Amino acid sequence: MGIVNGIQMILAGDKQADRVVPPAGFTARLTSFTAAVMSFLVVFALALSMATGRLADRWSAELSRTSTVRISAPEAQLEIQSERVMEILETTKGIASARLMRADEQHALLEPWFGPDLPLDNLPIPRLIEVVEESVGPDMEGLRFRLAAEAPGAVLDDHTRWRRPLVDAAARLRMLAVLSICLIGGALAAMITLAAQAALAANTQVIQVLRLVGAKDKYIAKAFVRRFTLRGFFGALFGSVCGMVAIFLLPSAAAEGAFLTGLGFSGMQWFIPLLIPLIAAILAFWATRIAANRTLARMN
Amino acid sequence: MIELKKAGFSYGGGEIFRDVDLHLAQGTFHFLTGPSGTGKTTLMKMCYQALMPDSGTIKVFGRDVRAMNRDDVALVRRRIGVVHQDCQFLNHLSVGENVLLPSFVAGRDGLDDQRNLRELLKWVELEENIDQLPPELSGGERQRAALARAVILSPEVILADEPTGNLDWNMAQRLLTLLIELNKMGKTILVATHDMNLIRAARPHVAARVLRIQGKRVHLAGADL
């Protein structure tokens, strides 16, 4: 049976084929329930993977583009070293621009930490140089080496040190989310296989009668496959919609874009969870088909 | 149509048949007799591939049953109508649906068969019972419904296993008449029964041969009935 035939069979149905196998209320409801629960979980795993994906992208984009050189030196040395550093930066490959921050910019940076009234002018605060890298950044180790040789007060802070582990963690989290989705899918397939086998076993008598009047395995399997596919689909549809509503109702992302409040879908991503019922239906279709074919081959 | 050659069969330890030779030619009418427990049902089951012979060969419509896969068996069963001793209905379906079951599973589009159903049920006098469930029927009604189901696909061969077992004499004669009518239409018929009166009643109307199971073999009975 091709895919087109399969879809046709599921949608069009066969009233008689549906009737020949008596309805099994309890397994039916259990299957739909499981599909719903699994789909609900998949929605969260999806949201997590999207959120961590966005986070990882943002962080790695930022960390690869900017770094800072901090110069702390005695007053007399400060100006000379700053100029020396600027020269070095301007002649380093991989650096798009380097800019000495103005005093008021530095004050603005420090203000949240010390308040507006601090007499910064009287403190020996370091000079900061903002470095914007090209897409292929500079050789950080070489640069650090030259700076150490020519401007001993300069420290290159390339942000990698503290952001790299975060990006790694985000990527790892995303991988775990994707893995969870796969595992949930596998569990759903396993559970539908068991339910289908139970349904077939419960209907041994019916199957025997169908065979006596000339039913092929395909016909018998069809009645079960259609049922479980529809249960999988509608269960998953319900679960996914519940999951999406739950995600939608999460408090919206705060200005800081804190990690947890960023959990959710943005724009077109809202359409992705709608694929869950389709995938659940495909899983149910194949799980039942394989289970039915195997069970029917054994029932002789 | 159905041919057994040196066919042997046993259930686990209990041997039922040894070296059975039997030929049901097209258009013939056979009775199969023998005391209860001698293997009438077993022999019929071998004829529609519910049981495989342990030895010897069985050919159905010219094909060796050992060479058939499950789909082949299904197709053969659509050409053999069986009235099972225990009817084998689906109790959650109506009488009408049960009679149409062979048509459903054969994937026929059903309109012709729906029309046939009306006529068939009239023929076995069950038009009134079309929407009832099988457990609501009497023994005789069930066996007539079983006969209707056996012929819905207009099979070439009809195997009836004690079809009059639950019937009073009147009803038994009516059912016999239906089977004789089918034979006149060219169907090959095998009726298992231990009711000698039924066989005698058939004599004037059809050239039936009588097979008797004896000593694990099937013999053609003489004129001593």
Ligand SMILES: Nc1ncnc2c1ncn2[C@@H]1O[C@H](COP(=O)(O)OP(=O)(O)O)[C@@H](O)[C@H]1O
């Ligand atoms: N499934 C089975 N397993 C073991 N023995 C069986 C089975 N079915 C029938 N038998 C035995 O085989 C013998 C023949 O049975 P059956 O063919 O039903 O006889 P009949 O139809 O002539 O009454 C009986 O002795 C019966 O007990």
Ligand SMILES: [Mg+2]
């Ligand atoms: Mg019997």
